[in-house]
Amino acid sequence: MKRKIRIGNAGGYWGDDLGAMKRQLTGGALDYITMDFLAEITMSILQRQRKRNPELGYAVDFLTQMEECLPLICKKKVRVISNAGGINPIGLGREIIKIAQKQGLDLKVGIVYGDDIVNHLYELTAAGERFTNMETGEDFFKYRSRISSANIYLGAEPVVKALEAGCQIIVTGRVTDTGITLAPMIHEFGWAMDDWDKMAAGIVAGHIIECGAQASGGNITDWHEVKSFDNIGYPIIEMERSGDFVVTKHPRTGGAVNEKSVKEQLVYEMGDPSNYVSPDGVARFDSIQLEDLGKNRVRLSGIKGKPEPDFLKVSMSYEEGWKASGAVLISGPQIQQKADIVAKMFWTKLTHKYEATRTELIGTGTIWPRSLFACEPNEALLRFAVRDPDRRKVDDFSKALSTLILSGPAGMAVTPGGRPKPSLVVAYWPALMHRSRVKAKVLVVDSSGYEEFHEISFPIRVQTRPEEEALVGDKTHKGPTKFKGRSKEVRLQEICYARSGDKGDTCNIGVLARSEQAYQWLREHLTEQVVRRFFDGITHGTVSRYELDNLHGLNFLLDQTLGGGGTRSLMIDPQGKTLAQALLQMKMKVPESVLKSVTRK
Numbered sequence: 001m002k003r004k005i006r007i008g009n010a011g012g013y014w015g016d017d018l019g020a021m022k023r024q025l026t027g028g029a030l031d032y033i034t035m036d037f038l039a040e041i042t043m044s045i046l047q048r049q050r051k052r053n054p055e056l057g058y059a060v061d062f063l064t065q066m067e068e069c070l071p072l073i074c075k076k077k078v079r080v081i082s083n084a085g086g087i088n089p090i091g092l093g094r095e096i097i098k099i100a101q102k103q104g105l106d107l108k109v110g111i112v113y114g115d116d117i118v119n120h121l122y123e124l125t126a127a128g129e130r131f132t133n134m135e136t137g138e139d140f141f142k143y144r145s146r147i148s149s150a151n152i153y154l155g156a157e158p159v160v161k162a163l164e165a166g167c168q169i170i171v172t173g174r175v176t177d178t179g180i181t182l183a184p185m186i187h188e189f190g191w192a193m194d195d196w197d198k199m200a201a202g203i204v205a206g207h208i209i210e211c212g213a214q215a216s217g218g219n220i221t222d223w224h225e226v227k228s229f230d231n232i233g234y235p236i237i238e239m240e241r242s243g244d245f246v247v248t249k250h251p252r253t254g255g256a257v258n259e260k261s262v263k264e265q266l267v268y269e270m271g272d273p274s275n276y277v278s279p280d281g282v283a284r285f286d287s288i289q290l291e292d293l294g295k296n297r298v299r300l301s302g303i304k305g306k307p308e309p310d311f312l313k314v315s316m317s318y319e320e321g322w323k324a325s326g327a328v329l330i331s332g333p334q335i336q337q338k339a340d341i342v343a344k345m346f347w348t349k350l351t352h353k354y355e356a357t358r359t360e361l362i363g364t365g366t367i368w369p370r371s372l373f374a375c376e377p378n379e380a381l382l383r384f385a386v387r388d389p390d391r392r393k394v395d396d397f398s399k400a401l402s403t404l405i406l407s408g409p410a411g412m413a414v415t416p417g418g419r420p421k422p423s424l425v426v427a428y429w430p431a432l433m434h435r436s437r438v439k440a441k442v443l444v445v446d447s448s449g450y451e452e453f454h455e456i457s458f459p460i461r462v463q464t465r466p467e468e469e470a471l472v473g474d475k476t477h478k479g480p481t482k483f484k485g486r487s488k489e490v491r492l493q494e495i496c497y498a499r500s501g502d503k504g505d506t507c508n509i510g511v512l513a514r515s516e517q518a519y520q521w522l523r524e525h526l527t528e529q530v531v532r533r534f535f536d537g538i539t540h541g542t543v544s545r546y547e548l549d550n551l552h553g554l555n556f557l558l559d560q561t562l563g564g565g566g567t568r569s570l571m572i573d574p575q576g577k578t579l580a581q582a583l584l585q586m587k588m589k590v591p592e593s594v595l596k597s598v599t600r601k
Contacts (some may be wrong), residue, residue: 001188001190002188002189002241003032003240004238004239004240004241005032005184005185005189005238006029006030006031006032006236006237006238006239007032007033007034007184007205007209007236008024008030008032008034008209008234008236008237008250009024009033009034009035009036009210009234009235009236010023010033010034010234010301011036011037011082011234012036012213012214013036013037013039013083013211013213014037014039014042014061015061016212017212017554018064018065020212020234021035021065021069022150022249023066023231023233023234024234024236025069025072025073025078026255027233027250027251027252028251028350030076030236031078031079031080031184031188032080032081032184033078033080033081034080034081034180034181034206035062035081035082035084036082036083036087036212037059037062037083037084038059038083038084038174039503041176041317041426041428041567042086043087043149043151043315044086044148044149044317045426046058046059046146046149047087047118047149047317050087052486053175054089055086055088056088056091057086057087057091057230058085058086058087058089059085062082062084062092062171063092063096063099065366066096066099066169067099070099070100070103070105070107071103073169074105074107078168079167079169079170080182081159081170081172081181081184082171082172083173083180084171085172085173086173087116087149087211089111089112089113089171090111092111092171092447093109093111093169093171093443094445096109096169096445097445097446100447101447102105104413104453105447106446106447107168107169107446107447108167108168108169108444108445108446108447109168109171109445109446110159110161110162110163110165110169110170110171110442110443111162111170111171111442112154112159112162112171112172112173112175112441112442113172113173113399113439113440113441114152114154114158114173114438114439114441114455114456115151115152115153115154115174115175115444116149116150116151116174117152117257117433118148118150118151118316121144121147121150122144124433124437124575125141125144126579129432129434129437131144131429131431131432131433132432133424133429133430133431134430134432135504135505140429140431143429146319146320147317147318147429148318149315149317150314150315150316150317151174151314151316152171152312152313152314152433152438153174153175153176153278153279153312153313154173154174154175154179154279154312154438154440155175155176155179155182155278155279155280155308155312156175156180156182156183156186156279156280157183157193157280157456157458158172158174158175158440158441158442158456159175159179159180161442161454162455163184163304165442165444166444167444170396174315174328176206176212176278176279176280176573177206177207177327178202178205178206178207178278178280179208179278179279179280180206181206181209181210181237182199182202182205182206184519185198185202185205185239193461194461194462196281196282196304196306196307196308197243197303197304197306198243198305199280199281199283199305199510200281200282200283200303200304200305200306201239201243201244201245201283201300202239202280203276203278203280203281203283203305203307204266204276204283204285204300204303205247205300206284207236207265207266207276207587208262208265208266209234209235209236209247211268212234212547213234213235213255214264214265214268215235215247215257215261216233216235216249216255216256216261216296217229217232217255217256217257217261218232219253219264219499219577220260220264221264221498221580221581221584222374222497223231225256225391226255226256228254228255229255230254231254232255233249233255233257234249235247235248235249235257236248236249237314239564243303244299244300244301245299245300246298246300247262247297247299247300248296248297248298251296255298257298257535258292258296258298259290259292259298260497260529261298262290262298262300262509263290263499263512264498264499264512266285266348266510267498267499267508267510267548267553267555268500268508268552269508270285270508270510270555271508271557272546272555273286273555274286274546275306277309277313279312279313279435279458280308281305281306281307281308281311282305282306282307282308282309283305284303284306284471285548285551286547286548286549286550287303287304287471287550288302288303288550288551289302289303289550290434290550290551291300300419305403307461307462308462309435309437310460311433311434311435311518312433312434312435312436312438313432314430314431314433315424315428315430316428316429316431317363317427317428317429318427319393319424319426320389320425320426320427320568321355321387321388321390321395321421322387322388322390322391322393323385323386323388323423323425323567323568324385324397324420324421324422324423324424325358325385325386325420325570326383326384326398326415326417326419326420327362327381327382327384327411327415327437327535328342328381328401328404328412328413328414328415329379329381329382329412329415329497330342330379330380330381330382330409330412331380331411332378332379332410332411333378334376335361335364335376335379335380336361336364336376336378336410338409338411338412339361339380339382341406341408341409342382342404342409342412343382343384345402345404345408346384346400349400349403350396350397350400351438352393354386354387354393354397354589355388355389355420356386356387356563356564356570357384357385357386357570358383358385358386358563358570359383359384360382360383360571360572361380361381361383362380362381362383362572363379363380363381364376364377367571367582368538368574368578368579368582369534369535369537369538370580370586371534372463378501381415383572384397384401385570386570387425387568387570391422394422395422396501398419398422399419401420402414402419406423409425413453423567424567425567425568426566426567427564427567427568428503428504428566435458435459435460436458436460437456438457438458439455439456439457440456440457440458441453441454441456442454442455442456467482481521481524483517483521483591483594485589485592485593487588487590487591488590488595489588489589490587490590490595491584491585491587492511492526492583492586492587493585494514494595495514495518495521495522495595495598496511496512496514496522496585497584498511498580498581498583499580500576500578500579500580500583501580502562502565502576503565503566503575504562504565504566505541505559505560505561505563505565506541506558506560506562506565507539507557507558507561507562507576507579508555508557508558508576509558509576509580509583510553510555510556511552511554511580511583512551512553513525513552514598515594515597515598516552517597518552518594518598519549519553521591521594523547523554525582525588526588527545528542528543528544528556529543531543531545531558532558534557534583535557535579535582538561538579539558539559539560540561541559542559543556543557544556544557545557549588558576558579561576561579562575562576
C-alpha cells in the first residue's frame with residue numbers, strides 16, 4: 001500500500017486549456033490526472049447536443065486530448081479520471097477504446113453512469129420523491145413535464161470500483177468534482193467510506209484542484225506578485241495516507257502556489273464552511289490548518305468531517321423561453337448622456353413588454369456598485385439584453401438593435417458579430433433525492449473487446465446523527481477589540497483579498513484578511529449590513545456571513561444577486577466573478593495599528 005500519491009488536475013471546465021494534460025504528463029511524476037468538465041448548465045447543453053446526434057452528449061475536447069496523450073499515459077502508467085462523459089459516458093468510453101485499438105495500445109476503460117434520471121422522473125415521484133427546488137422552495141410537479149435534463153451527483157464509490165477493476169482511463173457522467181479526486185485516495189490507501197475525517201480531507205483536496213489553474217495563481221487578487229502567467233502550472237495534490245496533503249505544481253511552470261492562491265480557492269463557492277456537503281461526506285472547512293512551506297508548496301492538515309448526507313443533490317434543467325443580447329459602441333465626450341439618449345430611443349422603439357430586460361454601459365463600472373464610478377471613458381459598449389417566452393418578441397429585439405447606428409448621437413458604431421441571435425434559456429432546478437434509490441453503474445471495457453458490469457448502491461451508513469463536536473481551538477469571541485492609533489480611509493484591498501463566484505442566483509464572496517489583526521477588525525466591521533448596503537441595487541435579497549477563524553476569513557452569501565443565475569441571467573457577469581474585486585474597492589476607515597500589521601509587496 002502506497003504512503004503517498006500525486007494527483008494532478010488538467011482541466012477545470014469544458015473549454016479549459018487543451019494542452020494542460022500533456023504538460024502535466026511531461027512536467028514530472030504523477031500517479032493520477034483528474035479533469036472536471038461539467039457545470040450545472042453543461043448537462044442540458046449536452047442533452048440538446050445528443051438530441052441532434054445520438055452518438056454525442058459528451059465533451060469532445062477530452063477525445064482530442066486522448067488522441068494526443070494516450071501513448072504517453074500508457075507509457076507512464078498514469079491513470080486518468082474525468083467526468084467528461086456528460087450524458088453519454090458509454091459513447092465516450094467506446095470512442096477511447098477505438099483510439100487505443102487504432103494506436104495499438106492495450107487499455108482498459110471504466111465507464112461510470114446511472115446518474116441520468118431524466119426518463120425516470122414520473123416513477124420516482126410516484127415512489128415519493130418530491131424534488132422541491134432547493135433554492136426557491138417551488139413545487140416540482142408543475143415543471144416536471146418541462147425538464148430536459150436531470151442528473152444525480154454521484155460520489156467516489158463507483159469510480160473506486162472502476163479503479164479496483166484495473167481501469168487506466170475512467171470517464172463518468174455526473175460524478176462530483178471532489179469525487180473524482182477522492183476515489184484514488186480510497187483505492188490506494190484503503191480508506192473506509194465511513195472514516196469521515198479522511199473523506200473530508202479528500203473532499204477538500206478535490207475542491208482545491210477542481211478548478212484547474214485557479215488554485216495555482218489564476219484569478220488571484222494579488223496578480224502582480226505572480227512572476228509569470230506563461231505556461232501556467234496546474235495544481236497537484238500530494239496526498240498522504242494520514243489525510244494530510246501538500247498542494248504544489250510542476251517545477252519550471254508559471255503561476256504560483258502559496259497561501260493566498262490556496263485560500264482563495266478554498267473560499268470559492270464554499271457556502272457554509274462548517275457544512276461543505278458532498279455525496280461522500282461533509283467537510284468542515286473551518287477545521288483546515290494551512291502552512292505555506294515556500295517554493296510553491298502549501299500543506300493542509302487537521303481536516304475534520306461529518307457523516308455523508310441521506311439525500312443526494314440532483315441537478316435538473318428545463319427550457320424557459322428565449323433571450324438575446326447585443327451592443328453598440330459609443331465614443332467621444334459625454335458618453336453617459338449619449339447612452340441615456342440611445343437607451344431611451346431603443347426601448348421606446350420596442351413596443352413589447354418583456355419578461356426581463358437589462359441595459360449596461362460596459363466600461364463605466366456598470367457591473368459594480370454605482371458608488372465606485374470613477375471617471376468617464378472615451379468609449380464604452382452600450383449593451384442591451386432581453387428574456388421572454390415568446391421568441392417572436394426576442395426576434396424583434398434583435399432586428400431593432402442594428403437600426404440605432406444611423407439615427408442617434410455622433411460617435412456610434414456597430415459591434416462585431418452582426419445581428420444578435422436568440423438563444424434558448426435553460427433554467428436550473430436543484431433538488432434532492434434519497435440515496436437509497438440511487439444505483440450507479442460501472443461498465444469495464446478493454447481493447448480486446450472484453451466487458452464486465454457492476455452496480456453500486458449507496459447505503460445509509462449512519463442511522464443516528466452524532467451531536468456536532470466543537471472543533472479544537474474554537475474561539476469564543478469576546479467584546480469589541482480596541483485598536484490603537486488614528487483611523488485612515490483606505491480601500492479594503494489594503495487589508496484583505498477575496499474571490500467570488502457561483503452558478504445560481506446567490507453569489508459567494510470569500511474575504512481573507514492579510515493579518516490576524518486585520519481579521520479581528522474585519523470580523524467586527526465588515527458586517528452583513530455593510531456588505532448589503534454596498535451592493536444595493538445589485539443584491540436584491542439577504543446577505544449571510546460565516547466566520548473562518550482558522551483561515552482568517554469571512555464568507556458572504558448574497559442572495560438574489562446574479563439575475564436568476566445560469567443562462568437565465570441577462571448580466572454580462574452572470575456568475576459574479578467580478579464582485580469580489582468590487583468589494584475590495586470599498587473604502588473604510590481602518591486603524592493605523594491594523595494597517596501596520598499588514599505586509600504588502
